[in-house]
Amino acid sequence: MKVSELARRAGVTAETVRHYTREGLLNPVKDPDNGYHRYAQQDLNRLSFIQRARTLGFSLGEIGNILEHADLGDSPCPLVRDLLAARLPEIRQRIEHLQALADRMEQALRAWQDMPDGTPDGHSLCRLIESVPVPGPRPEETP
Incomplete structure (x- = not known):
């Protein structure tokens, strides 16, 4: 899905999606034909997680650290x-x-x-x- 569709489905702005992508919190693939970012269901799940974490006051840096633990297969729950x-x-x-x-x-x-x-x-x-x-x-x- 494109930036605009991911944003719509998550209830955020396209700029929010772009910002989280620049911060490395979302990892879309680039469409080889046009260079556009393509987001998968996993990105929508991560975006939902990011929104929940933000409501608890976690910074983007902290969220990145949490996601990194999870991506490595480690439980981020103690952190x-x-x-x-x-x-x-x-x-x-x-x-x-x-x-x-x-x-x-x-x-x-x-x-x-x-x-x-x-x-x-x-x-x-x-x-x-x-x-x-x-x-x-x-x-x-x-x-």
């Missing part, structure tokens, strides 16, 4: 478990940082509710932002 186990604490920390950001934004909106708008005058750009306290260094930024 998958290890990658996910290592990533989960990072994701939880990012969620905490994003929740703290959301809390600061909500606090700022409440504080700004009754503040008048200002006009830049050479000393002030936006009094709303300038009313926010300057944060101290985060623990990971201290020497």
